[in-house]
Amino acid sequence: MNKRVESVQISGIRRFYEKVQQVEGAISLTIGQPDFNVPIDIKRAMIKAIEENKTDYTSNAGIEPLREEISNYLKEFNINYDKEEICITVGGSEGLYIILSALINAGDKILIPSPAYPAYESISSILGADIINYSLNDDFTLNIEELKEKVKQGDIKYLLLSFPSNPTGAILSKNQRDDLIELIKENDIIVITDEMYSAIIFDEYYSVAQSTDIRDKVIYVSGFSKIFSMTGLRIGYFACNKDLMKQLIKVHQYAVSCAPSIVQWGALEGLKKSLGDVKKMRDTFEVRKNYCINRLNSMSIDVIDPKGAFYIFPSIKKFNMSSEEFCIRLLKEGKLACVPGTAFGKKGEGYMRISYCYSEEMLSQAFDRLENFIKTLGILK
Numbered sequence: 117m118n119k120r121v122e123s124v125q126i127s128g129i130r131r132f133y134e135k136v137q138q139v140e141g142a143i144s145l146t147i148g149q150p151d152f153n154v155p156i157d158i159k160r161a162m163i164k165a166i167e168e169n170k171t172d173y174t175s176n177a178g179i180e181p182l183r184e185e186i187s188n189y190l191k192e193f194n195i196n197y198d199k200e201e202i203c204i205t206v207g208g209s210e211g212l213y214i215i216l217s218a219l220i221n222a223g224d225k226i227l228i229p230s231p232a233y234p235a236y237e238s239i240s241s242i243l244g245a246d247i248i249n250y251s252l253n254d255d256f257t258l259n260i261e262e263l264k265e266k267v268k269q270g271d272i273k274y275l276l277l278s279f280p281s282n283p284t285g286a287i288l289s290k291n292q293r294d295d296l297i298e299l300i301k302e303n304d305i306i307v308i309t310d311e312m313y314s315a316i317i318f319d320e321y322y323s324v325a326q327s328t329d330i331r332d333k334v335i336y337v338s339g340f341s342k343i344f345s346m347t348g349l350r351i352g353y354f355a356c357n358k359d360l361m362k363q364l365i366k367v368h369q370y371a372v373s374c375a376p377s378i379v380q381w382g383a384l385e386g387l388k389k390s391l392g393d394v395k396k397m398r399d400t401f402e403v404r405k406n407y408c409i410n411r412l413n414s415m416s417i418d419v420i421d422p423k424g425a426f427y428i429f430p431s432i433k434k435f436n437m438s439s440e441e442f443c444i445r446l447l448k449e450g451k452l453a454c455v456p457g458t459a460f461g462k463k464g465e466g467y468m469r470i471s472y473c474y475s476e477e478m479l480s481q482a483f484d485r486l487e488n489f490i491k492t493l494g495i496l497k
Contacts, residue, residue: 124238128459129469132443136453143482144453148282148426150345150473152400154382155393158344161385165378174374176365178204178353182384186353189387193314194326195336197355203365204375208312208339208352210368213239215308215335215354218367219274220245226274227266231256231429231457231464233282233310248272251463255420256284256429260295267303274306277324280313283460283469284429285405285422293322300330306360308335312352313425315343315394318402325355332357335364342425343394344386351379401426404472404479411483415490426473429457433466435493443468450489452482 129146136144165171177183183199190197205211212235220226222244228236230249240247250266253259258279266272277296279288288296300307309324325336339352352375356364405422412419412430419430432442439456447453455471457464472479 118242120242120244124241127234127238129234129455132447132453132455132459135444135447139447139451139453142447142451142453143478143485145471145474145479145482146453146455146469148342148471148473149347150342150397150426151475152345152393152397154346154349155344155386155390157389158346158382158386162378162382165381170377170381172377174204174377174380176369176374177202178375179377179380179384182380182387183353185384185387186355190336190355193321193323195323195355196328196331197336201358201361202353202355203361203368204380205339205352205354205368206372206375207341207350208310208337209235210350210372211337211339211352211354212236212308212310214364214368214371215337216240216243216245218364219306219308224273225271226276227263227272228276229278229281230461231283231467232276232278232460234460236276236278236310237461245274249461249463252284252286256281256286258286258288258292258296260292260299263296264299267299267305272303272305274308275300277307277309279309279311279323280317280422280424281427282313282425283427283455283457283464283467284420285425285427286420287317287319287423288322288324290320290322293324293326296324297327297330300324300333306333306335308337310337312337312339313342314338316398316401316426317424318398318405319423332359335360340383340386344383344390345397346379346382349376349379349382351375351383401473404474404476407476407479408470408472408483411487415487417490426471428470428472429464429467430470431466432457432468435490439465439468446486446489449492450485452485452489 335356443456455469457467
């Protein structure tokens with residue numbers, strides 16, 4: 117067995133999700149799965165694709181009309197890639213795996229945020245990278261000064277960014293983006309920016325991919341799982357300059373050949389006709405987020421108001437127990453499942469992740485259970 121694989125743990129998110137199945141009557145706020153149906157135009161396009169027998173292999177990079185439509189969509193956000201600079205993948209996860217596999221040699225140093233989506237570290241570990249974590253500010257925004265210090269230490273080859281962030285919901289501000297661009301300009305590093313949640317932002321959207329000055333150093337990763345609530349249909353993409361693409365697509369080709377054909381046709385129709393559904397979903401998420409924040413504030417739980425995605429990452433430090441212990445007790449005694457912060461790295465200790473992509477009724481019941489559990493700890497009256 118590959119020793120690096122043996123050293124990697126199963127995702128803490130999934131591990132805790134499985135625990136829920138063992139507790140009768142438990143409510144789970146663990147999974148980032150929007151509770152909206154796939155937009156009807158996407159469903160119809162996939163059915164039509166089957167009926168028209170569009171079930172053959174596509175080109176490795178994906179169907180040309182979808183790549184062109186993604187190019188047009190990104191241009192609306194001042195992110196400029198042409199269709200030849202875009203590759204359709206089997207979800208954003210495959211995109212990340214392909215990119216890191218193509219880039220990393222054993223021992224290469226990569227900067228990864230903590231807390232962050234656990235796949236970043238796990239994939240890098242499997243590939244033998246030398247992982248260097250960088251921490252975030254107290255409000256989970258980018259700590260540019262720490263990042264500068266880490267880069268100055270030398271020999272950093274890759275920087276991974278994640279905004280909006282899973283698990284914190286933090287986004288990139290204009291000033292932070294501009295500072296990052298200058299840092300990238302001044303250093304010989306490749307940046308992988310994971311922006312899977314970019315369609316779910318409650319503020320202005322800023323990305324290092326908006327800079328033409330560093331476009332040869334940036335690989336942009338996104339997809340349709342969250343934007344169109346089609347997580348199980350596994351469709352994503354990455355974008356980069358042609359020189360990088362020439363190498364990355366080799367790994368993609370030998371991994372999967374191409375993304376599922378019928379889903380590609382569905383995503384194309386979604387970009388053409390379903391962006392109104394996306395706005396409604398985002399507005400609904402903002403209402404839910406505000407409800408969750410208000411409930412946490414009423415319990416005197418320290419929490420940062422997230423500006424994107426559909427996660428909240430409240431502090432549970434005042435309860436004087438580890439994140440794992442708190443979440444296990446919350447599940448067993450309060451019949452409510454949230455993900456311990458340590459599932460997102462060592463710097464997630466003292467926090468837990470709440471996913472609010474559930475109905476208002478379920479959120480209300482869940483926060484009632486959280487409040488009742490906290491009362492048993494003697495914190496609330």
